[in-house]
Amino acid sequence: MIVYWNHSLKDHNTFSIDVRCTQFFVMDQLDDRHILQKEKIFASPHYILGGGSNVLFTKDFAGTIIHPAFKGIEVMEDSDQSRLIRVAAGEEWDDVINYCLRNRLYGLENLIGIPGCAGSAPVQNIGAYGVEAKDCIERVEGFLTDNMQPFTLSAEECCFGYRNSIFKKKLKGKCLITHVWFRLSKTEHYTLTYKALSDEMAQQNLSLETITQSILRIRNSKLPDIRKIGCAGSFFKNPVITEERFQKLQAQHPDLVSHPAPGKKVKLSAGQLIEKAGWKGKRTGDAGIYPLQALVLVNYGGASPEEIQHLYKQVYSDVRKMFNIRLTPEVNIL
Ligand SMILES: Cc1cc2nc3c(=O)[nH]c(=O)nc-3n(C[C@H](O)[C@H](O)[C@H](O)COP(=O)(O)OP(=O)(O)OC[C@H]3O[C@@H](n4cnc5c(N)ncnc54)[C@H](O)[C@@H]3O)c2cc1C
Structure with missing residues (x-):
């Protein structure tokens, strides 16, 4: 266990917001949980932070940040068809x-x-290009804080x-995920439901x-590139609305992008709504909307938490005025 006091979080959040926390605990090993228990860390304000790529700190954090950094990928089962692996929370997602x-294990490649970190993947059920972490997750291990x-x-x-997931609802702020179990296929198969990807793959051999x-x-x-420009990926979730509401909206905005969603609902593109509200590429000081993707709020260097907060509230309000849709942040705002 490594402990830092009055620690800067600038290098621990991909927005690169320069705020501080009272204490920063790095859990090098799972057994460090006994120290956290002895020090009664979970009884006072605390927050579990992986790579900080899905958070926006709006002020200093008066409490303890716990960073699970213990690593390991264990093979739990191996057959001709599949392999079951148990991944420790501190593994970098791209290392998985x-x-x-x-x-040669199939299933997660689109991600x-x-x-x-791997421990954060189940929290918002990360997804991209037609695949979600849940497609391969078999179980999640942790402890209640x-x-x-x-x-x-x-x-x-x-x-x-x-x-x-349950980690954003009933168990929000109540548990620490220690391991995620993934079942990966040994049979070659790919998910090409995302059009830009299938178009590209049509030109080359699939592997x-x-x-x-x-x-x-x-x-x-x-x-x-988060090494150069701060951001937390998609700032808002794509809104999901009823078919009836979609038809009314489409009558006013015929070019709205839409995808079918479970429960006979329709998923809109939050990026398109933000673009239509005139925000794509706009910048005030060092806070802005990324010119190549309107869903991404960026810190060009020295944006303060207030500036980013002001920006996302303006975007939210303009989209609401124009489409009567309330965008929900995907990013955890602290
Ligand atoms: C450039 C960029 C691109 C991105 N692209 C995508 C994308 O395509 N798809 C996608 O889904 N996301 C995307 N994201 C968002 C982000 O990368 C994912 O949500 C990622 O899983 C967050 O991991 P993290 O370790 O940084 O989590 P953090 O930001 O540190 O934490 C996220 C949440 O998980 C909780 N948490 C973290 N670890 C644990 C744990 N061990 N136990 C309990 N709770 C925990 C935290 O308290 C917090 O609520 C992107 C972000 C960026 C910056």
Whole structure:
């Protein structure tokens, strides 16, 4: 366990917001939980932080940040058809993908290039290019922070949905995920439901290498390089509305992009709504909307938390005025 006091969080959030926390605990090993328990850390204000790529700190955090950094990928079952792996929370997400590529395991490849740690993947059920983490998650292990009781939840019990899970609802702020179990297929198969990806793949041979290279190319053409420009990926979720409401909206805006969503609903593109509201590429000081993808709010360097907050509230309000749609932040705002 490493402990820092009055620690800057600038390098621990991809928005690169310069705020501080009272204490910063790095959990090098799972057993460090006993120290956290002894120090009664979970009884006072605390927050569990992975790679900080889905958070916006709006002020200093008066409490303890706990960063699970313990690593490990164990093989729990191996057959001709599939491999079951147990991944520790502190593994970098892309290291998990690279493990799959090295071992010719199929299922998660479309999720290459998403920043963050494995322990955070189930929290918002990360997804991209037609695949969600839930498609391969078999179970999630962790402990409840109020009584340190360990738990194991099946994928079904995790109640996964679009950028959602039990960890954003009933268990929000109440548990620490220690391991995620993924079942990967050994049978070659790919998900090509995303049009830009299927168009690209139509030009070349399908393999784990070509599909992941294509995805990285598409991602890099739309998303900023977080080593240079701060952001937390998509700031808002894509709104899901009823078919009836969609038809009314479509009468006013015939070019609205839409996709079918579960429960006879319709998913709109939040990026398109923001673009139509005139925000794409706008910048005030160092806070702005990324010119290549209107769903991404960016910090060009020295934006203060207030500036980013002011910007997202303006965007929210303009989209509401224009479409009567309330955007929901995908990013956790603290
Ligand atoms: C450039 C960019 C591109 C992105 N692209 C995508 C994308 O394509 N698809 C997508 O879904 N997301 C995307 N994201 C968002 C983000 O990368 C994911 O949500 C990622 O899973 C967050 O991981 P993290 O470790 O950084 O989590 P953090 O931001 O540190 O935490 C996220 C949430 O999880 C909780 N948490 C973290 N670890 C644990 C744990 N061990 N136990 C309990 N709770 C925990 C935190 O308290 C917080 O509520 C993108 C972000 C960026 C910056």
